[in-house]
Amino acid sequence: MEKIGGITCSIEKGPLQGVLQVPGDKSISHRSVMFGAIAEGTSKISGFLAGEDCLSTIRIFSQLGVDIQRNGTDVIVTSPGIASWENPDVALDAGNSGTTARLLLGILAGSPVTAEITGDRYLCKRPMRRVTDPLSEMGASFTTDNEDGTLPLTVKGTKLSSILYKMPIASAQVKSAILLAGFSAEGTTVVTEKTTSRDHTERMLQQFGADIESYGNSVTIRGGQNLHATDVTVPGDISSAAFFMCAAAMIDGSSVTFENVGLNPTRTGIIDVLKEMGARLSIEKKSSDKGEPFGEVTVEANKLHAMEIGGDLIPRLIDELPVIALLATQAEGTTIIKDAEELRVKETDRIEAVCTELKKLGAAIESTHDGMRITGPTPLKGAMLSSYGDHRLGMMAAIASLITEGAVEIEDAGCIDVSYPGFFDHLHSLKQ
Numbered sequence: 373m374e375k376i377g378g379i380t381c382s383i384e385k386g387p388l389q390g391v392l393q394v395p396g397d398k399s400i401s402h403r404s405v406m407f408g409a410i411a412e413g414t415s416k417i418s419g420f421l422a423g424e425d426c427l428s429t430i431r432i433f434s435q436l437g438v439d440i441q442r443n444g445t446d447v448i449v450t451s452p453g454i455a456s457w458e459n460p461d462v463a464l465d466a467g468n469s470g471t472t473a474r475l476l477l478g479i480l481a482g483s484p485v486t487a488e489i490t491g492d493r494y495l496c497k498r499p500m501r502r503v504t505d506p507l508s509e510m511g512a513s514f515t516t517d518n519e520d521g522t523l524p525l526t527v528k529g530t531k532l533s534s535i536l537y538k539m540p541i542a543s544a545q546v547k548s549a550i551l552l553a554g555f556s557a558e559g560t561t562v563v564t565e566k567t568t569s570r571d572h573t574e575r576m577l578q579q580f581g582a583d584i585e586s587y588g589n590s591v592t593i594r595g596g597q598n599l600h601a602t603d604v605t606v607p608g609d610i611s612s613a614a615f616f617m618c619a620a621a622m623i624d625g626s627s628v629t630f631e632n633v634g635l636n637p638t639r640t641g642i643i644d645v646l647k648e649m650g651a652r653l654s655i656e657k658k659s660s661d662k663g664e665p666f667g668e669v670t671v672e673a674n675k676l677h678a679m680e681i682g683g684d685l686i687p688r689l690i691d692e693l694p695v696i697a698l699l700a701t702q703a704e705g706t707t708i709i710k711d712a713e714e715l716r717v718k719e720t721d722r723i724e725a726v727c728t729e730l731k732k733l734g735a736a737i738e739s740t741h742d743g744m745r746i747t748g749p750t751p752l753k754g755a756m757l758s759s760y761g762d763h764r765l766g767m768m769a770a771i772a773s774l775i776t777e778g779a780v781e782i783e784d785a786g787c788i789d790v791s792y793p794g795f796f797d798h799l800h801s802l803k804q
């Protein structure tokens with residue numbers, strides 16, 4: 373019953389059951405292509421996420437002269453190495469992807485390339501100074517016509533010097549951009565965070581042979597190195613699984629098993645929240661000495677209660693907060709989400725967007741400067757919801773349709789393909 377663009381979710385209320393392999397992790401997929409492109413030689417990637425954001429990353433590195441062949445979720449990157457990249461003859465378009473744009477700024481800053489980087493109308497509003505300011509301190513050269521330093525931006529690759537950088541915000545994109553610039557700079561770069569953000573860059577740079585070390589909240593990278601081509605296996609994306617995990621937790625009679633899902637501790641905040649709110653979970657970790665931890669997770673419904681979500685937990689579940697807000701509408705008591713002001717500068721202002729849309733369904737939810745307060749449990753009713761062109765909002769609306777009395781219509785649901793192609797097929801398969 374879907375119309376892509378404006379989708380009507382006439383999915384019947386009822387439990388979700390079955391086994392699911394969610395698509396590959398978005399953060400890890402981006403990095404696998406980027407690092408494969410920096411290294412000279414051939415890197416093979418399996419389990420790659422063929423979502424719009426990661427396809428933007430593939431397109432951009434092809435435009436820099438790297439040979440990238442994709443067959444479904446298998447990707448082969450054959451690169452002459454960063455020193456031999458070419459100036460592109462078009463602007464590099466990161467589409468909707470903040471990760472692509474920000475990591476690319478760090479990579480190109482110390483490369484031999486001059487290029488313009490742009491994005492879609494949502495990305496062109498997102499802050500870039502958080503990356504260009506520290507990179508400029510390292511000697512990077514950026515030009516933009518926009519007073520607020522947003523895309524489009526032109527970067528002229530140049531010789532960089534190292535930096536000791538204390539991060540003012542918890543952001544893996546900022547941390548990664550600086551580490552990737554530090555990798556080609558002269559000297560040793562140290563990035564220190566207040567709260568540890570996802571560490572996929574650190575883990576994968578090590579897999580590609582880089583000299584990089586983490587201790588406490590600091591990461592050190594030696595400049596002037598080369599990467600060595602290697603093979604990467606991408607686990608399922610826990611941020612995508614989170615939508616069905618929350619559905620399974622809040623709909624009576626549900627039981628869903630997620631196979632081969634990423635369990636990197638910097639990403640498993642959703643599991644901590646589901647446990648603390650009362651959902652039934654079982655987790656079987658598969659070991660991985662190098663690379664990314666993964667495993668099997670089963671989520672079953674149970675009576676849920678409210679909790680406070682803030683502090684160090686926030687970077688470990690930042691992209692899951694829209695669906696966690698929906699979950700909280702079904703939990704007993706008042707859930708408080710705080711320290712999450714970063715949600716205001718994602719694909720849309722996710723604090724205002726989540727509150728506006730969940731209110732349309734009858735939820736008791738209020739925005740605060742750095743989060744939301746949600747009181748439950750509240751029965752929800754169908755309504756017309758907007759995705760704001762934001763994939764996480766679109767998926768939150770679709771999951772809501774599983775518990776509303778009456779249909780949910782989603783305006784502009786095509787954006788879900790940014791991170792979860794096949795989302796509706798998976799939703800239907802778990803309903804049978």
Ligand SMILES: O=C(O)C1=C[C@@H](OP(=O)(O)O)[C@@H](O)[C@H](O)C1
Pocket residue numbers: 398399400471542543544545546548570690691714
């Ligand atoms: O590094 C990454 O792959 C990402 C980091 C996070 O953004 P911030 O670095 O802005 O927190 C996250 O929201 C985004 O979906 C992916």
Ligand SMILES: C=C(OP(=O)(O)O)C(=O)O
Pocket residue numbers: 398425468469470471472691718719764791
């Ligand atoms: C914020 C997100 O991604 P990005 O910053 O890469 O656009 C996301 O996937 O929710």
